[in-house]
Amino acid sequence: MTDRLPGFSTLAVHAGAQPDPTTGARATPIYQTTSFVFNDADHAASLFGLQAFGNIYTRIGNPTNAVLEERVAALEGGTAALAVASGHAAQVVVLQQLMRPGDEVLAARKLYGGSINQFTHAFKAFGWNVAWADPDDAASFERAVTPHTKAIFIESIANPAGSITDIEAIAAVARKAGVPLIVDNTLASPYLIKPIDHGADIVVHSATKFLGGHGNSLGGIIVDAGTFDWAKDNKYPMLSEPRPEYHGIRIQETFGNFAFAIACRVLGLRDLGPAISPFNAFMILTGIETLPLRMQKHCDNAKAVAEFLSSHPAVSAVNYAGLPGDRYNNLQRKYSPKGAGAVFTFSLKGGYDAGVNLVSNLKLFSHLANVGDTRSLVIHPASTTHSQLDDEAKVRSGAAPDVVRVSIGIEDKEDLIADLDQALRA
Numbered sequence: 496m497t498d499r500l501p502g503f504s505t506l507a508v509h510a511g512a513q514p515d516p517t518t519g520a521r522a523t524p525i526y527q528t529t530s531f532v533f534n535d536a537d538h539a540a541s542l543f544g545l546q547a548f549g550n551i552y553t554r555i556g557n558p559t560n561a562v563l564e565e566r567v568a569a570l571e572g573g574t575a576a577l578a579v580a581s582g583h584a585a586q587v588v589v590l591q592q593l594m595r596p597g598d599e600v601l602a603a604r605k606l607y608g609g610s611i612n613q614f615t616h617a618f619k620a621f622g623w624n625v626a627w628a629d630p631d632d633a634a635s636f637e638r639a640v641t642p643h644t645k646a647i648f649i650e651s652i653a654n655p656a657g658s659i660t661d662i663e664a665i666a667a668v669a670r671k672a673g674v675p676l677i678v679d680n681t682l683a684s685p686y687l688i689k690p691i692d693h694g695a696d697i698v699v700h701s702a703t704k705f706l707g708g709h710g711n712s713l714g715g716i717i718v719d720a721g722t723f724d725w726a727k728d729n730k731y732p733m734l735s736e737p738r739p740e741y742h743g744i745r746i747q748e749t750f751g752n753f754a755f756a757i758a759c760r761v762l763g764l765r766d767l768g769p770a771i772s773p774f775n776a777f778m779i780l781t782g783i784e785t786l787p788l789r790m791q792k793h794c795d796n797a798k799a800v801a802e803f804l805s806s807h808p809a810v811s812a813v814n815y816a817g818l819p820g821d822r823y824n825n826l827q828r829k830y831s832p833k834g835a836g837a838v839f840t841f842s843l844k845g846g847y848d849a850g851v852n853l854v855s856n857l858k859l860f861s862h863l864a865n866v867g868d869t870r871s872l873v874i875h876p877a878s879t880t881h882s883q884l885d886d887e888a889k890v891r892s893g894a895a896p897d898v899v900r901v902s903i904g905i906e907d908k909e910d911l912i913a914d915l916d917q918a919l920r921a
Contacts, residue, residue, distance in 0.1 A: 511565025582701025666694025794834025
């Protein structure tokens with residue numbers, strides 16, 4: 496390499512990887528092993544005491560997984576990353592480092608339905624509380640901050656509506672409150688938006704979606720921006736206080752600007768156990784190599800489909816930030832100028848029943864609960880992903896009864912439009 500900084504596409508192919516030193520294999524090998532041999536007793540002790548970096552057990556780290564971690568950290572502009580079993584696992588591991596019983600995460604109302612369910616119900620078992628704010632109104636976050644607030648959580652592009660969040664405005668609230676801003680960047684991917692550039696302290700992904708991109712492997716990623724002072728005010732004792740399991744090490748003091756990623760690995764992943772399999776890490780790595788190509792095709796197709804739907808007589812509204820008249824178009828041009836993403840919603844004049852009928856009549860689109868696939872996908876959120884919410888909450892989260900969500904793939908756009916047209920007419 497020259498002295499110039501590699502571009503995004505170069506990093507997507509090369510970051511974190513090198514030919515295997517033993518075999519010369521060019522593709523990153525799948526290290527399908529549970530554990531690793533130590534050089535000697537001193538080497539083993541230094542690894543277990545966090546005095547040296549290396550492999551111990553695949554639940555904590557694995558060479559295949561390490562390449563994935565380094566690659567996503569490079570693409571996001573972070574200092575370090577940790578791969579875990581799923582996007583949901585990433586959220587649990589992140590918040591475990593920040594929250595204690597009685598603490599609160601302040602979250603945007605427009606989130607993936609599974610995240611709303613996780614925050615509202617599952618986290619109660621840990622004694623963690625959630626407060627909600629309007630991602631379209633940064634002041635609502637400031638009003639909702641309390642002494643119990645330990646983090647602010649938003650999505651860069653919100654699922655299911657595809658709305659763009661004003662990251663910088665909410666980052667300013669987080670800084671004023673002295674808490675980290677966590678951004679779920681799943682729908683945008685770092686190709687479209689790099690939240691760290693706009694004030695995020697932690698980025699999470701469901702790598703199952705656009706990073707992997709082929710609908711074949713589960714995974715989650717946590718990226719540490721290296722920007723937050725975890726020792727200030729002793730608000731985050733997992734990082735600032737001596738860790739008895741590691742001979743009194745203070746993680747913030749010892750590991751500096753990648754302390755949060757280390758804490759997630761050696762306190763969260765080690766004890767909670769949501770490890771990603773090396774095979775899934777390999778599959779996601781392979782997907783990332785074509786991320787810039789796929790994301791641009793996703794965006795180009797999505798804009799063409801949104802334009803078609805906006806003029807269809809059966810459609811009452813299209814929520815796609817890439818359309819000039821959309822309320823989020825200015826934010827899209829600021830944060831995501833390459834495109835507005837591939838996931839968006841539209842509303843049908845026939846209401847709930849029309850939505851159910853549409854997903855039943857599509858032929859090329861697959862009716863399933865996922866996004867970010869090479870294939871085009873469709874779902875009716877009110878009857879599936881957001882069905883646990885009452886009607887008012889469905890509307891607030893962008894999943895009203897008449898709304899259909901699509902994730903536009905990389906097929907020929909003419910075929911996608913033809914399939915939607917026949918289903919809408921049916």
